[in-house]
Amino acid sequence: MNILILGGTQFVGRHIVEAFLDKGHAVTVLTRGKSKDELSAEVERLHGDRNKGAAGLSALEGRRWDACVDVSGYTPGQVRASAEALQGRVDRYVFISTVSVYAEPGRHPVREDDPLSTGAAEDVTEVTGETYGPLKVTCERIVQEVYGGACTLLRPQIVAGPFDHTARYPYWVDRAARGGTVLAPGDGQDHVQVIDARDLARFTVTVTEEQVGGIFNLAGPRLTWAEFLTVLEVTDARWTDPQALEKHGLAARDLPLYLPEHGEQAGLMDVDNTRAVSAGLTLTDPATTARDTRAWSQGAGLPYTLTPEREAALLSVSQH
Incomplete structure (x- = not known):
């Protein structure tokens, strides 16, 4: 498969890139070029900046991929720009969200169908401890609006690992x-x-290869x-x-x-991973x-x- 990863040079993105490469897939990353890049030479690098809207995504023009994995979408403006730019040019959009989207984080355990926080307005651009979850709620809604059943939402808790x-x-x-x-x-x-970043990465590959849609909490042993x-x-x-x-x-x-x-x-330290384990998450x-x-x-x-x-x-x- 040909995979586009939005943000792939740091921590979670880096592990996802390596997991796709390990399975023999071709990987292209779109980055702003501001983070240290230690990725393999076989990874194609494209440069762009979603904060500039469609104009910042000109590097994607005329291209198509089997799937896009969005690791670096934090604001609605960023996600709408990439989701709409890639509509019709990727078969699946996998969005890395967070368990911080849940409105009642004190629930035990936290499950995928629990209520979500009120989403932030689409013009909010400042990511803080207070806005992080509501921003991701709105980002998820945009991805679902644009891709329908051709999207997958992954909600990891705190991610750990190299x-x-x-x-x-x-x-x-x-x-x-x-x-x-x-x-x-x-x-x-x-x-x-916590969830090991490599488990998150392997599961991202699994849902992409198998075209698995839906929403999944990603959590490790409690x-x-x-x-x-x-x-x-x-x-x-x-x-x-x-x-x-x-x-x-x-x-x-x-x-x-x-x-x-x-x-x-x-509840954020009691996240139910049953659905993901059933779909192939290994810990x-x-x-x-x-x-x-x-x-x-x-x-x-x-x-x-x-x-x-x-x-x-x-x-x-x-x-x-």
Whole structure:
């Protein structure tokens, strides 16, 4: 197959490109050329910018592909530009969305037919923590409007694995590797759930090859935090009430991935993947995800807000 990927040089897009190449498909990527590009030489590069509307997509003119995978569509303007430009020139449009589209993220578990947030207006262009989900809701609607049954919507939760520049999951594998007493959120009984980027990528290939339409949550094994730190081979965890640490200036981003079990967003760590597994989603062992992420992250120089010095200070004030 000939595959067009919108945004393919970073993290999730890079894994999707490699998964298609592994199955022998020809891959073209459309990028703005602003991110570091370490893709194989066999990948065709086209340059464009959807923020400029149809004018920014001139590189696509006169071409057709078997499918388009949209990894980098965050605003309605971007997605409408590409969806309409490619109408009639791709057989399937696969859109990478997010579990952040759900209106009630505290539900247990979160399923594909749960209510969605109110979509953002099509002229909204600023992506923030507040607008991210509503923007993706509108992007999904545009893709469905243009492609009908010839689209597939994938809703991953937090994605983990090599090349993860977000510094969320990598914080924990890097912190575990450093050893010593680890400041850990909660009491160990809250849950954490991520999807390995390579599992997401393989499933993207599967739905594209098999022309599978519909909506799919993509989520990996659900672990308690105690189980998660055991996977990371942490032997000395200091479980601490995050609310107590807030008094000392600890913010949510300092202990990434953590959502309290009974919090407003706890359902996002309880995402049902039954539909995707039935359609061919396979899951990497959490220990493999951790090992492979660490092999990459130890040389990545990622910036973490919780430095060793600050963690030590917080450990000194936290209760045993």
